Amino acid sequence: MTTLLIADDQTMVREALAALLGMEPEFEVIAQCARGDEVLPAVRHRAPDVALLDVDMPGLDGLEVAAALAAEFSQVRVVIVTTYGRPGWVRRALDAGVSGFMVKDAPVERLADGIRRVMAGLQVVDSELIVESTVHGQSPLTERETEILRVAAGGGSVGEIASTLFISPGTVRNRLSAAIGKTDARNRADAVRIARDHGWL
Structure with missing residues (x-):
C-alpha cells in the first residue's frame, strides 16, 4: 500500500484528487492540507510515502515545501501537481529534488501511473514540460x-x-x-x- 498526502488550497480539487486516487487499490490518502505550511507537520505526524503538492498555495508554495521535505524527509517522494506547467517551476522543482512534475489536466490514470513510477525510483516529468523548460532556459535573474x-x-x-x-x-x-x-x-x-x-x- 502506498500512502499519499495531498496539498492543494482548492478544496474541490484536493478532495476530487483524494477520491479518484483512493479508488486505486494500492493507494491510501492519509492526509490532506490546504496550506503549504501545514505539510511538514502533517508529514511528521502521518509519514506518507508520497506528497502531492500544488505550487501556488498560501503559507509556503509547493516548491518551498518540496525543498524543506528534501532536507528533512528525504524518504518522502514529492510530486508537483499543478494547473500551470511554467518552465521555471519545472527547473526549480527538479533542483529541489522532486520525483515528479505533472499538470492537473492530465488524466488521473496518468497521475496514478506517475506515482507508481516514482515509487519504483524513477523521475516523472510530463514530456511537454521538459521541452518548454529547455526552450525557455534558466532564469536570467540573480x-x-x-x-x-x-x-x-x-x-x-x-x-x-x-x-x-x-x-x-x-x-x-x-x-x-x-x-x-x-x-x-x-x-x-x-x-x-x-x-x-x-x-x-
Whole structure:
C-alpha cells in the first residue's frame, strides 16, 4: 500500500484528487492540507510515502515545501501537481529534488501511473514540460534580483523594499533596473509579471 498526502488550497480539487486516487487499490490518502505550511507537520505526524503538492498555495508554495521535505524527509517522494506547467517551476522543482512534475489536466490514470513510477525510483516529468523548460532556459535573474522582485510584487516603494531586505535604496534601484532589462520588461510591475509567468519567482 502506498500512502499519499495531498496539498492543494482548492478544496474541490484536493478532495476530487483524494477520491479518484483512493479508488486505486494500492493507494491510501492519509492526509490532506490546504496550506503549504501545514505539510511538514502533517508529514511528521502521518509519514506518507508520497506528497502531492500544488505550487501556488498560501503559507509556503509547493516548491518551498518540496525543498524543506528534501532536507528533512528525504524518504518522502514529492510530486508537483499543478494547473500551470511554467518552465521555471519545472527547473526549480527538479533542483529541489522532486520525483515528479505533472499538470492537473492530465488524466488521473496518468497521475496514478506517475506515482507508481516514482515509487519504483524513477523521475516523472510530463514530456511537454521538459521541452518548454529547455526552450525557455534558466532564469536570467540573480538570487538578489529575484528576492527584490518578490518583495516588489507587494507594491512597496523602493525605500520600503530596501527596509524589508536590509539593503540600501540604491541597491534596490540598481537590481530592479537590471531585472527589468533582463526580462525585457517596461517597468518593475511588468518584470514581476514576466518573471511569474516563467516561474522564476
